[in-house]
Amino acid sequence: MRTFGFNETFYLIQAVQWTLYLSVLTFLLGGLIGFGIALMRTSASYRWRTLSSIYVQIFQNTPLLMQLFLIYFGLSIIGLRLPALVAASIALTFFASAFLGEIWKGCIESIPPQQSEAADALALTPWQRLRYVILPQSIRIATPSTVGFFVQIVKDTSLTSIVGMTELMRAANLMNNATMQPMRVFVVVCAIYFVICFPLSLLSRKLEGRLHVIR
Amino acid sequence: MDYVLQFNAVFQHSDLILTGLINSVILSASAIVMGFILAIFCARIRTEGGKLSRGIVATYVELVRNTPFLAQLFLIAFGIPQFAAFCGLSFRFSPQSIAILALSLNLGAFVTEIIRAGLESIPRSQIEAAESLALTPGQIFFRIKLPPALLKVYPALSSQFILQMLGTSIVSVIAVQELTATAGTIQAETFRAFETYIVTMVIYFCLAWLFRGCFSTLARYFLRWRPRFKRPESL
Numbered sequence: 001m002r003t004f005g006f007n008e009t010f011y012l013i014q015a016v017q018w019t020l021y022l023s024v025l026t027f028l029l030g031g032l033i034g035f036g037i038a039l040m041r042t043s044a045s046y047r048w049r050t051l052s053s054i055y056v057q058i059f060q061n062t063p064l065l066m067q068l069f070l071i072y073f074g075l076s077i078i079g080l081r082l083p084a085l086v087a088a089s090i091a092l093t094f095f096a097s098a099f100l101g102e103i104w105k106g107c108i109e110s111i112p113p114q115q116s117e118a119a120d121a122l123a124l125t126p127w128q129r130l131r132y133v134i135l136p137q138s139i140r141i142a143t144p145s146t147v148g149f150f151v152q153i154v155k156d157t158s159l160t161s162i163v164g165m166t167e168l169m170r171a172a173n174l175m176n177n178a179t180m181q182p183m184r185v186f187v188v189v190c191a192i193y194f195v196i197c198f199p200l201s202l203l204s205r206k207l208e209g210r211l212h213v214i215r
Numbered sequence: 216m217d218y219v220l221q222f223n224a225v226f227q228h229s230d231l232i233l234t235g236l237i238n239s240v241i242l243s244a245s246a247i248v249m250g251f252i253l254a255i256f257c258a259r260i261r262t263e264g265g266k267l268s269r270g271i272v273a274t275y276v277e278l279v280r281n282t283p284f285l286a287q288l289f290l291i292a293f294g295i296p297q298f299a300a301f302c303g304l305s306f307r308f309s310p311q312s313i314a315i316l317a318l319s320l321n322l323g324a325f326v327t328e329i330i331r332a333g334l335e336s337i338p339r340s341q342i343e344a345a346e347s348l349a350l351t352p353g354q355i356f357f358r359i360k361l362p363p364a365l366l367k368v369y370p371a372l373s374s375q376f377i378l379q380m381l382g383t384s385i386v387s388v389i390a391v392q393e394l395t396a397t398a399g400t401i402q403a404e405t406f407r408a409f410e411t412y413i414v415t416m417v418i419y420f421c422l423a424w425l426f427r428g429c430f431s432t433l434a435r436y437f438l439r440w441r442p443r444f445k446r447p448e449s450l
Binding site for chain 1: 218277278280281282283284285286287289290293294297298377381382383384385387388395398402408409412413415416419420423424
């Protein structure tokens, strides 16, 4: 039987790249859609608000694991045979966009209404108002919680191992099956995740502290 | 695409779904209760304890918050038997109790941070007033600091609990027969994966709203701020 040694640790570290690809891909795509959701959530139109609210409620009130399963099987019903990376990032993107949309909605709403009234008074178009008045202020407020949510995404990519995506967690399971030394394997895995996530958490906290000092 | 959705196949197994649902609720409820109690004590240590105990709690919180729950679950599920064997003991926990342990430890760390934020927002003058009335530190914590702190962080607390309830779906990987695991069984038997998971998702959705309702009722009942004496109208 193999023992858990240097080669095995290296194998795990190699698998980290897939965790990172998946996290970054999810964050970018989820951020893109999430931005749209945030705009819809704060729009003046009742229809857009309701529609986006339903979207957010669906993805916030069901387990991510269920969403992953559903999208895997849903895609195969439509007849799409996508690589695991794509399918996993589609599922994670939906999830991330709902949460990011909700976070950013809060940030946009925290800008005092006088600001947009002032922009209106200066005859800025709605897009200009958003681009030059609302967003620059809300991005500063949004940064800490967005970094915090990125930590959440990195952790949640581990769930894609259950549906067959070979990232860090699944590599760990394979190693565990090969070496039968779960204690070592999973301690190393936890350590790797910690090394990725902890600096980000610290960054998020630091940004948050800075925000409060300015205010 | 000529796929016809057939939900009948799923509903024929409604007894299985019900068992899974009950197990999920039991898991979530026990994890929430234990995690909450753990978090209250951790938050007390984190805000009032000595340097060493504060450090231990902080380490626990950071370790749990920065690693995925799945890794923690595997570490506990596979690690405990190995550790027991290493110590020369032979005992086995049921998957259910391992799941509750892992869920409570996980939730405890998140809730500790939330409660701590609430505790730190309590004005210093409140505590000084309590001290000048000769209340013991325990009384000050549980009667003066904790209720308004919980009231203040109640929204965050409630959504963390609901996230944890949704997170119970993950423990299906260590063969706990909760809702997600039974959904897996049903889809394997009926080959109706899509329908099964849609039904399960709807159940989780309803469960999340039910939990939210329960928490707001409980909060209204327990966290009501009731001053014993009415303040005079005009001073």
